[in-house]
Amino acid sequence: MVGQVMxxxxxxxxxxxxxxxxxxxxxxxxxxxxxxxxxxxxxxxxVTLSAAKGRALALMGENGAGKSTLLGIFAGLLTPSSGGxxxxxxxxxxxxxxxxxxxxxQIVTQELSLVPALTVWENIHLGRELCLGGWExxxxxxxxxxxxxxELLDSFGLNISPDTRIDDLSLSHAQVVEILKVYNRKPAxxxxxxxxxxxxxxxxxxxxKLIHQMKSAGTSIVFTTHKMNEIGQIGDDVVVLRxxxxxxxxxxxxxxxxxxxxxxxxxxLSTIDLQLHQPNYDARIVFESRNLITTKDKVEGVSLTCRAxxxxxxxxxxGAGRTAFMECVFGIGGHFGGDVVINGRTYSGRRPGRSxxxxxxxxxxxxxxxxxxxxxxxxxxxxxxxxxxxxxxxxIVRRGVERERSEKSLTALRTRxxxxxxxxxxxxGGNQQKVLLSRWLISDQPEVLLxxxxxxxxxxxxxxxxxxxxxxxxxxxxxxxxxxxxxxxxMLLCHAVAVFRNGVxxxxxxxxxxxxxxxxxxxxxxGAAADASEA
Amino acid sequence: MTNLDIQPxxxxxxxxxxxxxxxxxxxxxxxxxxxxxxxAFAFYVIPLSIAEPNFISLSNILSILLLTSVYALIAFGESxxxxxxGIDLSVGSIVGLxxxxxxxxxxxxxxxxxxxxxxxxxxxxxxxxxLFNGVLVAYVNLPSFVTTLGTLSMALGVAYVISSGxxxxxxxxxxxxxxxxxxxxxxxPIVIIFCAFAVLWGYLTYSRWGRFVYAVGGNLRAAYVxxxxxxxxxxxxxxxxxxxxxxAGVILSSEVTVGVASNGSGYELVAIAAPVIGGISxxxxxxxxxxxLFGVVLLGTIDNGMTILNVSPFYQHIIRGAIIVVAVSxxxxxxxxxxx
Ligand SMILES: Nc1ncnc2c1ncn2[C@@H]1O[C@H](COP(=O)(O)OP(=O)(O)OP(=O)(O)O)[C@@H](O)[C@H]1O
Ligand SMILES: [Mg+2]
Numbered sequence: 001m002v003g004q005v006m007x008x009x010x011x012x013x014x015x016x017x018x019x020x021x022x023x024x025x026x027x028x029x030x031x032x033x034x035x036x037x038x039x040x041x042x043x044x045x046x047v048t049l050s051a052a053k054g055r056a057l058a059l060m061g062e063n064g065a066g067k068s069t070l071l072g073i074f075a076g077l078l079t080p081s082s083g084g085x086x087x088x089x090x091x092x093x094x095x096x097x098x099x100x101x102x103x104x105x106q107i108v109t110q111e112l113s114l115v116p117a118l119t120v121w122e123n124i125h126l127g128r129e130l131c132l133g134g135w136e137x138x139x140x141x142x143x144x145x146x147x148x149x150x151e152l153l154d155s156f157g158l159n160i161s162p163d164t165r166i167d168d169l170s171l172s173h174a175q176v177v178e179i180l181k182v183y184n185r186k187p188a189x190x191x192x193x194x195x196x197x198x199x200x201x202x203x204x205x206x207x208x209k210l211i212h213q214m215k216s217a218g219t220s221i222v223f224t225t226h227k228m229n230e231i232g233q234i235g236d237d238v239v240v241l242r243x244x245x246x247x248x249x250x251x252x253x254x255x256x257x258x259x260x261x262x263x264x265x266x267x268x269l270s271t272i273d274l275q276l277h278q279p280n281y282d283a284r285i286v287f288e289s290r291n292l293i294t295t296k297d298k299v300e301g302v303s304l305t306c307r308a309x310x311x312x313x314x315x316x317x318x319g320a321g322r323t324a325f326m327e328c329v330f331g332i333g334g335h336f337g338g339d340v341v342i343n344g345r346t347y348s349g350r351r352p353g354r355s356x357x358x359x360x361x362x363x364x365x366x367x368x369x370x371x372x373x374x375x376x377x378x379x380x381x382x383x384x385x386x387x388x389x390x391x392x393x394x395x396i397v398r399r400g401v402e403r404e405r406s407e408k409s410l411t412a413l414r415t416r417x418x419x420x421x422x423x424x425x426x427x428x429g430g431n432q433q434k435v436l437l438s439r440w441l442i443s444d445q446p447e448v449l450l451x452x453x454x455x456x457x458x459x460x461x462x463x464x465x466x467x468x469x470x471x472x473x474x475x476x477x478x479x480x481x482x483x484x485x486x487x488x489x490x491m492l493l494c495h496a497v498a499v500f501r502n503g504v505x506x507x508x509x510x511x512x513x514x515x516x517x518x519x520x521x522x523x524x525x526x527g528a529a530a531d532a533s534e535a
Numbered sequence: 536m537t538n539l540d541i542q543p544x545x546x547x548x549x550x551x552x553x554x555x556x557x558x559x560x561x562x563x564x565x566x567x568x569x570x571x572x573x574x575a576f577a578f579y580v581i582p583l584s585i586a587e588p589n590f591i592s593l594s595n596i597l598s599i600l601l602l603t604s605v606y607a608l609i610a611f612g613e614s615x616x617x618x619x620x621g622i623d624l625s626v627g628s629i630v631g632l633x634x635x636x637x638x639x640x641x642x643x644x645x646x647x648x649x650x651x652x653x654x655x656x657x658x659x660x661x662x663x664x665x666l667f668n669g670v671l672v673a674y675v676n677l678p679s680f681v682t683t684l685g686t687l688s689m690a691l692g693v694a695y696v697i698s699s700g701x702x703x704x705x706x707x708x709x710x711x712x713x714x715x716x717x718x719x720x721x722x723x724p725i726v727i728i729f730c731a732f733a734v735l736w737g738y739l740t741y742s743r744w745g746r747f748v749y750a751v752g753g754n755l756r757a758a759y760v761x762x763x764x765x766x767x768x769x770x771x772x773x774x775x776x777x778x779x780x781x782x783a784g785v786i787l788s789s790e791v792t793v794g795v796a797s798n799g800s801g802y803e804l805v806a807i808a809a810p811v812i813g814g815i816s817x818x819x820x821x822x823x824x825x826x827x828l829f830g831v832v833l834l835g836t837i838d839n840g841m842t843i844l845n846v847s848p849f850y851q852h853i854i855r856g857a858i859i860v861v862a863v864s865x866x867x868x869x870x871x872x873x874x875x
Contacts, residue, residue, distance in 0.1 A: 330760075332759075332760060352759060352760050352761065352762040353762040353763065353764055355762070356762040357762075362760070364760055369754075369756055369757070370756050370757055370760045371757050371760065372754065372757055373749070373750050373753035373754040373757055373758065373820065374753070374754065375753045375754075375820045375821050376749060376750065376753050376820065380746060380749070380750070384746070384750060384758075384761045384763070385761045385762055387743050387746060387747075388743070391742075391743045394742075395742045395743045395744055396741050396742050396743075397741060397742060397743055397746065399741075439761075
């Protein structure tokens with residue numbers, strides 16, 4: 001989808017394509033007439049599907065369609081309201097994680113579920129600790145577990161120590177650890193809920209290799225994704241959910257992508273170009289970093305500028321320093337040296353509150369831990385950063401205005417919720433992301449907008465809206481800096497892309513020079529590129 | 536200035552249908568949970584008032600409220616701290632300290648000015664301990680449990696030192712009127728707790744500060760990244776908790792006509808139990824001050840009932856503790872609050 005995106009055009013009646021031939025393979029997981037309601041809303045209705053041994057089933061749908069809910073039921077995290085689930089033909093009676101795992105079902109959830117204070121090897125073996133002499137109440141066999149972890153990390157090509165605490169890992173590395181943890185348990189049925197949303201391209205490739213291996217070993221896999229090209233890369237079968245109902249059930253090689261997309265969104269999506277405005281290269285420089293250095297050597301001297309109206313992309317592999325750079329600018333990460341200049345004024349806030357006051361806005365990558373207050377309602381989360389705009393001088397919140405504005409910016413992003421008073425934790429992952437983004441649409445626009453993986457977990461239809469909103473903001477003079485692990489996204493959206501490696505931007509590509517290959521080559525380093533192309 | 540004119544080019548978010556029909560009339564789970572505790576409460580009150588008609592007389596109800604006024608004040612402050620996912624164990628000691636401070640100041644004086652001064656000094660002593668707690672928690676990042684465990688002991692110690700371990704009796708009538716007096720026929724302490732409740736609840740619910748308290752308790756890191764003044768918010772709740780405990784200490788010393796260091800020892804139990812019974816989550820970020828009020832009244836009524844029924848004080852301890860555990864269990868079971 002380089003340079004092109006899908007846009008909604010016309011509404012079509014619901015159509016169900018049912019191709020229920022699962023090849024010659026035996027069925028390892030299936031459900032019949034499954035229903036799930038939360039309170040008074042039906043999230044899943046009459047869902048019947050099956051996953052075959054050694055095949056991968058792609059579960060597709062818009063944000064809030066019910067994918068995570070369905071996987072949650074399979075994994076024993078949720079109990080269905082009606083219908084049945086069968087593992088290897090046997091009906092499941094108790095919906096608990098223990099029971100599901102006993103039957104060989106393992107899940108990688110959409111949000112991480114690692115213990116942050118434990119190390120990589122401890123997490124990977126959590127609940128499956130190896131003990132000396134095989135006596136399960138005995139002394140832990142640390143050496144063995146460390147070694148096994150090192151092997152797993154190695155096979156994935158991840159260069160971190162088994163003794164690193166999860167706290168200290170980047171989101172993408174933590175996601176890999178989570179996947180390896182589950183892989184190590186040798187599941188018969190593996191459920192992956194948006195496993196690639198936090199991964200970089202290289203890691204995604206490694207994951208797919210792993211999945212192919214598992215498939216040929218007979219594991220059946222059910223996965224979800226919002227990246228359409230991934231369906232073809234690992235999927236064998238595809239099921240589409242819309243509003244909790246199945247709208248398509250077929251085989252990947254017999255179903256064109258358009259058909260999948262229209263089954264997802266309930267309307268035809270035509271491809272159109274994003275009308276990106278020309279940046280004015282004489283416009284004032286709004287953002288400038290001068291030789292910025294962070295603690296722990298994550299960023300080693302970054303000098304970048306961004307003008308009013310410019311959209312600057314940051315590309316690079318995991319650990320290249322993009323997140324550390326953004327966090328340092330915003331005042332979260334450890335600052336070691338160098339300056340940030342906003343509108344010609346050296347800014348030394350080094351604290352989010354001051355950065356926001358100076359006109360810098362940041363959308364963090366990890367919405368669960370650094371973004372949202374999950375126990376609070378949708379409005380509260382939407383207005384949190386801009387609450388001052390809705391307060392009387394005495395600090396009383398004008399709730400009417402607050403609601404109205406929140407609702408508008410949430411609607412602009414097509415956010416789905418039942419009511420504004422609903423807890424954000426109850427929204428689907430993609431809709432939580434939209435709440436996070438809507439914060440910066442609600443009131444005064446910032447001078448500099450830092451976006452870290454803004455479309456993580458967002459469905460195809462809504463991505464377009466987000467790109468358009470970003471472009472509109474830039475057109476109005478905001479300096480936008482976007483970090484993304486999806487190159488096509490950056491190449492579509494940005495006027496220039498700075499490619500990071502080892503904590504420094506190695507090269508800045510202007511829009512005319514964009515080439516996926518060149519960018520990747522710079523991102524992984526010239527020599528490494530040669531190795532990768534041979535592999 | 537705003538970006539509200541940005542709209543998606545086609546359609547808008549499709550919302551799932553709202554609750555319709557008869558489902559609307561039935562209480563939803565959350566409301567039901569609140570009711571369950573009331574129902575359980577009724578099971579206690581009704582038989583008791585039949586057996587002992589005096590139990591629901593106006594004078595007894597007022598005496599229950601009077602009895603709980605000290606508890607209520609410290610429980611309100613404690614609720615704020617718990618909402619930020621902290622705990623304040625020092626409130627009991629502050630009650631003793633502020634009582635001693637007030638009693639020492641009023642000793643030998645009879646003018647209204649000195650009364651005012653001693654009341655303020657009592658509150659200020661509490662606020663000072665709260666400030667100390669707040670600075671350690673918010674700026675030194677010391678866990679609140681450790682901090683306030685320390686000040687629990689220190690405040691008690693200071694109270695013993697400045698009173699030389701004596702009981703300081705109070706004979707100033709104006710001061711004694713704080714607890715004994717009436718405003719429009721309502722005992723002054725009751726007026727005070729309802730004023731405190733109204734102000735705190737209103738501010739917590741409708742103000743920016745209140746929002747921030749919930750946000751800091753709900754997700755500290757997210758609140759920080761969102762640019763909230765996290766440290767100031769934390770500091771503020773400990774200061775308020777300390778000041779309210781100080782006020783409670785003044786009222787208590789006026790009630791018992793002496794200032795003693797040990798006046799409030801053990802009060803932290805009720806201060807923590809009341810909000811927890813009322814549904815404020817110890818993990819922070821969830822619950823309402825109404826719950827705390829309910830918790831305080833529940834505990835007060837049960838204490839009063841046991842006294843009326845002549846239950847031995849030894850057994851009262853056992854029963855009070857059991858009720859705390861049972862009440863919270865009911866709440867959790869009905870709410871289907873899960874571990875994860
Ligand atoms: N605990 C809950 N209480 C109420 N509603 C819920 C709860 N969990 C999920 N929902 C609702 O169920 C619907 C489906 O959510 P689900 O997480 O399954 O969507 P999804 O398909 O995984 O979306 P995404 O692509 O955004 O991850 C959403 O509308 C969501 O608001
Ligand atoms: Mg999901």
